[in-house]
Amino acid sequence: MRVTEIKQIKVSHECYDNPIYLSWLNVYGGREYWLFGKVQDKGLNTYVNDTFEPIVTNNTTARGYFEESSRNATPTITLYANLDIEDIEGVKTILYSANVEMLVNDNPITWQNVRPQVGSFKLYATNQTSATMSFTIELPKVNIQGQ
Amino acid sequence: MISIINKPITKITGDTSNTSKWVGIHQPVEFEVKRKDYNILSKGGVYNQPQNDGTTLALTWFRVSDIGEIKVGDIINFLCGPDEKKRSFTLTVAKINLVSTGNYSFIFFDLNNVIDADKITAYKAYVNVQRKGYFIETFVYQSIKNASLELAGVVRSKTDVWGNAKINIQKVLSSNITNENQSSYLKRNQPVYNQGGIYNIKIREIYDGYIGDFTTLLNTDNLYFVNGSKQLQDPNNFNFGEFVPTLNDSRTNKAKFLSVFDKPTYFNNYPFDVSFIYSDNLLNKQVARVETINGTPTNTNLLTNGRGFVNRLKLAGGYASSVKTIDLHLDASNSATTQNPSTGNGTLSTVGTVFNPYAETIEHSISDLNQWASVYQPSLVPNKYTY
Numbered sequence: 001m002r003v004t005e006i007k008q009i010k011v012s013h014e015c016y017d018n019p020i021y022l023s024w025l026n027v028y029g030g031r032e033y034w035l036f037g038k039v040q041d042k043g044l045n046t047y048v049n050d051t052f053e054p055i056v057t058n059n060t061t062a063r064g065y066f067e068e069s070s071r072n073a074t075p076t077i078t079l080y081a082n083l084d085i086e087d088i089e090g091v092k093t094i095l096y097s098a099n100v101e102m103l104v105n106d107n108p109i110t111w112q113n114v115r116p117q118v119g120s121f122k123l124y125a126t127n128q129t130s131a132t133m134s135f136t137i138e139l140p141k142v143n144i145q146g147q
Numbered sequence: 148m149i150s151i152i153n154k155p156i157t158k159i160t161g162d163t164s165n166t167s168k169w170v171g172i173h174q175p176v177e178f179e180v181k182r183k184d185y186n187i188l189s190k191g192g193v194y195n196q197p198q199n200d201g202t203t204l205a206l207t208w209f210r211v212s213d214i215g216e217i218k219v220g221d222i223i224n225f226l227c228g229p230d231e232k233k234r235s236f237t238l239t240v241a242k243i244n245l246v247s248t249g250n251y252s253f254i255f256f257d258l259n260n261v262i263d264a265d266k267i268t269a270y271k272a273y274v275n276v277q278r279k280g281y282f283i284e285t286f287v288y289q290s291i292k293n294a295s296l297e298l299a300g301v302v303r304s305k306t307d308v309w310g311n312a313k314i315n316i317q318k319v320l321s322s323n324i325t326n327e328n329q330s331s332y333l334k335r336n337q338p339v340y341n342q343g344g345i346y347n348i349k350i351r352e353i354y355d356g357y358i359g360d361f362t363t364l365l366n367t368d369n370l371y372f373v374n375g376s377k378q379l380q381d382p383n384n385f386n387f388g389e390f391v392p393t394l395n396d397s398r399t400n401k402a403k404f405l406s407v408f409d410k411p412t413y414f415n416n417y418p419f420d421v422s423f424i425y426s427d428n429l430l431n432k433q434v435a436r437v438e439t440i441n442g443t444p445t446n447t448n449l450l451t452n453g454r455g456f457v458n459r460l461k462l463a464g465g466y467a468s469s470v471k472t473i474d475l476h477l478d479a480s481n482s483a484t485t486q487n488p489s490t491g492n493g494t495l496s497t498v499g500t501v502f503n504p505y506a507e508t509i510e511h512s513i514s515d516l517n518q519w520a521s522v523y524q525p526s527l528v529p530n531k532y533t534y
Binding site: 001002003004005006007008009010011012013014018019020021023025026027028029030031032033034035075086087089090093098099101102103104105106109111113139142143 | 171326327328330331332339342343373374375376378387390392393394396401402403404405406407408409410411412413414415417418419420421422423429434437439457459462466468470471472473474475476477478479480526527528529531532534
C-alpha cells in the first residue's frame with residue numbers, strides 16, 4: 001500500500017566548476033539542498049567597531065592618531081543560478097530559512113553555517129519560464145586581534 | 148482530581164479513519180485540563196441541623212464519590228450545568244458524613260434556595276474546593292538529543308472558576324530544539340532528533356501544604372512534534388496531518404514529504420536526502436522505499452529504529468547518466484514487520500533509559516562517498532576560505 005505521495009526527484013549529473021553546495025531547513029522542518037556552480041562573486045564586508053584617539057605626549061615619536069578598538073570582517077559570496085521557475089519556488093526558501101549550511105568537506109561530511117543576506121528580492125516575472133536568481137551569503141567572520 | 152480532556156491531536160483531512168499526533172513547535176501546542184475534586188453523584192434531602200440557640204438550620208446534602216481532603220468550613224465552588232446553562236456557586240461546607248461502606252460520603256451545604264437543585268444530577272455537578280495557591284504543574288518530556296525522553300521543562304497553570312486550564316507547552320518544546328544539520332548521511336533512513344520526535348506530559352496539582360501525585364506517563368500516550376511551522380489558513384491548523392503517512396488505502400491526499408520543492412534535485416554524489424515523518428501510524432508495519440526509474444520499481448526496506456521521528460530518506464545513488472528522474476514514494480505492507488517493533492519503534496519501555504538501536508545498516512560508507520567523489524568529480528566543495 002502506498003503511504004506517501006509520489007515525489008519526482010530530478011537527477012543532475014552536471015559537473016560544476018566552483019561548486020557551492022548549500023543545505024537548509026525549510027519551514028516544514030525538512031532539509032533541502034541545492035548546488036550552485038559555474039561562477040560566484042567573492043566579497044568582503046568590513047567595518048570598524050570603535051575608534052579612539054591617543055593622547056600625544058611626544059610629537060617626535062608619535063606615529064599617528066588612528067587607533068581602533070577592533071575591526072570586523074565578514075567574507076561574502078554572491079551566488080548566481082539560472083533556474084526553472086519551479087526550482088526558484090524551492091530555492092527561494094533559503095532566504096528565510098532558520099539554518100543554512102555550506103558543505104566544506106566531503107570526507108568526513110562537514111558543514112559550516114552561512115547566512116543569506118536579507119533584503120528585497122525580485123525572483124522572476126510571471127511570464128518567464130526560467131530566471132536568474134542571485135543572493136549573497138555571509139561566511140563566518142574573520143577573527144581579528146582587537147583592543 | 149485532574150485529567151487531561153483535550154490533546155493536540157486532529158483528524159487528517161482526506162483520511163476518515165486516522166488521526167495525526169504531529170504538531171509544529173513554533174505555534175501553540177495546547178492541552179486542556181479539567182479539575183474536578185468531587186463529582187456529585189446525587190442530591191439528597193434536607194437535614195435540619197440543630198443550632199446553639201435552639202433553632203435548626205436546613206441543610207441540603209449531596210452524595211459524593213470520595214471525601215478526600217475536604218473539611219467542614221472549606222469554601223467550595225459548586226459547579227454544574229451544560230455549557231449553555233453553566234452555574235457556579237460559592238458555598239461553605241457545613242457538615243460531612245463519612246460512610247464506611249459503599250465508597251461514598253455526604254457533604255452538606257446551606258443552599259438557601261440558590262440552586263435549581265432538582266437538575267443537579269442531570270447537569271453533572273461537581274465540587275472544587277477553594278485552595279490557597281492552587282496550580283497545576285505540567286512536566287514536559289521530549290526526545291531532544293536521542294530517542295529517549297528527557298525532562299524538557301515545567302509549566303505552571305492556574306485553573307479558572309470552572310476548574311479548566313489551557314496549558315501551552317510550545318515554548319518548552321521549541322527552546323530545546325536546535326536547527327543545525329545532524330545527519331551523518333550513512334544510513335538509508337535515519338532519525339534526526341532536532342527535526343522532530345516524541346513528547347509527552349504528566350500533570351499534578353499543587354496547593355498550600357499539598358503536592359498531588361503525577362498522572363502516569365505512558366508510551367501509548369506519546370505525542371509527536373515537528374520542528375516546523377504551518378502557514379495561515381491551513382485546513383489542518385497547527386497540525387502536520389498532511390505530512391503524516393497512514394495505513395489507509397482510500398486516503399485521497401497521500402502524505403507529503405517534508406520538502407518545499409515540487410521536484411527536488413539530487414546532485415549526483417552530493418549528500419542528499421528527503422525528510423519525511425516516519426509516523427506512529429506505521430508501527431508494526433514494514434515500510435519500504437520505492438524508487439521507480441523508467442517504470443521499474445525497486446523496493447528497499449527501511450530501518451525501523453527511526454519510527455516516531457522525522458527521518459531523512461537517502462536515495463540509492465550511483466545512477467547511470469541516462470537516469471534523469473526518479474519517482475520516490477514509501478510503501479507499507481499490511482503484514483507486520485519481522486523487525487521487533489517493541490524496541491525499534493523509537494518509543495521506550497521505561498522513560499529515561501536509552502534504548503538500543505539495531506546494529507547500524509550502512510548503505511554507503513564515507514569511503515564509498517569519497518571514492519565516488521574522486522572518480523567522478525575533482526572536488527565537491529569550494530576551496531577553503533583563506534584568512
